[in-house]
Amino acid sequence: MSFNIALSGIAAAQKDLDTTANNIANVNTTGFKESRAEFADVYATSIFASGRTKVGDGVTTSVVAQQFSQGSLQFTNNSLDMAITGEGFFALTPDIQSRDLTYTRAGAFKLNKDNFIVDNNGNFLQGFAVDPLDGDNQSVSLSTAAPITIPTTAGAPRATNNIYINMNLDSRNVPTDALPFDATDDATYNDSTSITVYDSLGESHTATMYFRRTTTTPPANSEWETFVVWDNVTAAPFQGDNLEFDSSGNLVGVAPTLVMPFAVLNNPLNGYLKNGAQFQADVVVNFRDAAGTSRPTQVAGDFAPTSLSQDGTTVGSLTGVDIDAFGRVLASYSNGDSAYLAQVALVRFANVQGLKQVGNTSWKQTITSGEPIGGQANTNTFGAINASALEQSNVNLTTELVDLISAQRNFQANSRALEVNSTLQQTVLQIR
Template sequence: MSFYTSLSGLQAAQTELSTVSHNVANVSTNGFKKSRTDFADVIASSFSSDPTKSVGSGVVVKANQQQFSEGNLKTTGSALDLTVSGDGFFTVKTAGLNSSTAYTRNGSFKVDPTTHNIVDAQGSALLGYPVDAKGNATATGAAGLTTLNLAQTSGTPAATGKVALGVNLYAPATVPTAAFSATNAASYNSSTTSTIYDSTGKASTLTNYYVKTADNAWTVHSFAGDTELSVGGSKTGTPVTFGTDGKISSPTTPIAYDAFTPATGGLPQTLTVDLSGSTQASSAFAVNTRSADGATVGELSGVSVDAQGIVAASYSNGDTVSLGKVALANFTDPTGLRQIGDSYWSSTGVSGQATLGAANENGFGSMLSGTLEGSNVDITEELVNLIAAQRNFQANAKALDTASQISQTIIQIQG
């Protein structure tokens, strides 16, 4: 009987050695949770057995208990490196034909170059909830989960139709002697540039050249890119006059230019320039006000994740769009989760079904961006456990050897 008792001890010690070795091997795995081997003694007895004379029959592995204490946090600076500080798991949709919902504490995410979804190193898509303009989730539960996708553009293109300029023209300026030419700086007194957009959202430059022609009188030439704009078919410029008080007296309405086709492409467009806010004074030339309508399509320029798990994308046109809120999952008994590899877990009857929510909600931890949760393995502790498991194995092997020697002695006596 002692052979089998020692054998059970050897098997149990071997299991503990495997568990500790697995912990040590994953000391650098982000989001890894160590396990602990728990044992129970084996007693064979009945109601008629004398409890003072019962002898144990060995040991069994009761459980490999997962330890969900939080690992050390590592700062990375990447906005899509996420950590749940406290309770909760990231929810992902695994890649492949047999995709399923899995849970992880490894928050190392990136943008898939093909689908533009936020994914982990295995290609599993991070799940979240859609949000409104204020960042409030518009769905709940498992049915409301969706992949978090980073749209590469934002906004609807619109051609510029109106430009307003309020400039101050230098009253003591001299009248240029050279005929006006945009390429000859001596032929005009001042100039301004404004950004305008074609119907596809592409930007170009509207340049206005101001040429003094007499006291209180000027001419404005407008160019879209390298093309001078015309008024009524004429490209001689538009006269601008001022009163003795320095206020503009003409034109009193915006200058309406003929339709032109932008060099950047798009449909032909018309443009008006409003100079009603302009003045003439003895102070230096200055642009006091400038505005223009039209819009371009913004290109994705950055992404951020706040403490509530709201993923926001910023674009080159100034738009900031909330794309969704990262979904978190929690369980009645996380130690009952099934490990399925790649730092993933799946729910079981022991763990219970996932309770879904978001960061900073009841029962869930906070969200940290720019950090990763490392393994919760303490290498010093595990090496001590490894030595202890080795000693246990050696002791059981010695007990087995002793039982063998006793049996050999008995056989020799009988012989």
């Protein structure tokens, strides 16, 4: 009996050594969770035996339980690296159409050749669909999750429809309307500024806005004429409504506009468009900011546009990807566009220690783990996502080395018990 007890002790000590050695081997593995060998005594007796004199039958390994404590963060220069602080796992699938989900805490992600976010083994990171403008998710059900892709372009170009300009016109300027307006003669206008606009094919053009003060007799309000020249085309400039200012330098009436009719711009005889592009609407210069909260002024100060923008874009290339604490993926493009692409899906389980290890710091659900519950990072009980960071192994090397010594002593003690048992048996066999 003691022989078997000592053998069970050796087996348990070996399991402890194996578990500790595996922890030490993975001390630098991203997202790794340490394990702990848990043991139970073996005791068996019949209903007719005396329990008072029964000795235990040794030890058995009850379970090798993983410890899902938080690992420390290591910050990187890769914006696609992600670490979870708190509860949750990333969800992965082996291919685009698969629903065979695995779960991991290792957030070393990158783009594959098709611009999908994948891990080191090519598994696809799952995410929820979101509104491109504000990033609000449409569903947090895992059944709606899909692989996250990062488009490298901002899509089709968008022709300019509105230009917004807000500025101060210098009240010290003298009228220049004695001469006909000529964009090539700065004596015929007071101030000018330019903005890049786009046609329907995404080609850029320059719209230059000119302002010149007209002759007025006090106490009449001051007035300024407005003109726009398109790409220095020699045809007659576009002329808009006059800007009228009172004695306090405030704009009188509603904010005026200057309209460039699309029929004129599209006419090939006028020379505005030479690439086959076609505007579907007039291009309107609005003398106010885009929000409509600020309007031009005329005070004794230098000409200074305080806001200048337009709503067209050309085709843009990807310039950056940002991921916030909620897991929302925001792509920025060279044409100034930005769009939310997806929200990284997080998953939690009722019993994380019930998950089954499948290697590569990944797990799968089991009956004892419970069903996976999808959710949004940084809400409810889900942890936050840290971009440009990786969660390191939660192995404490000092503790593991102490455990290694303890397991070694345990192994030696059980080996000694086995040796003593063998000696006693040998002594019995030599009795004559």
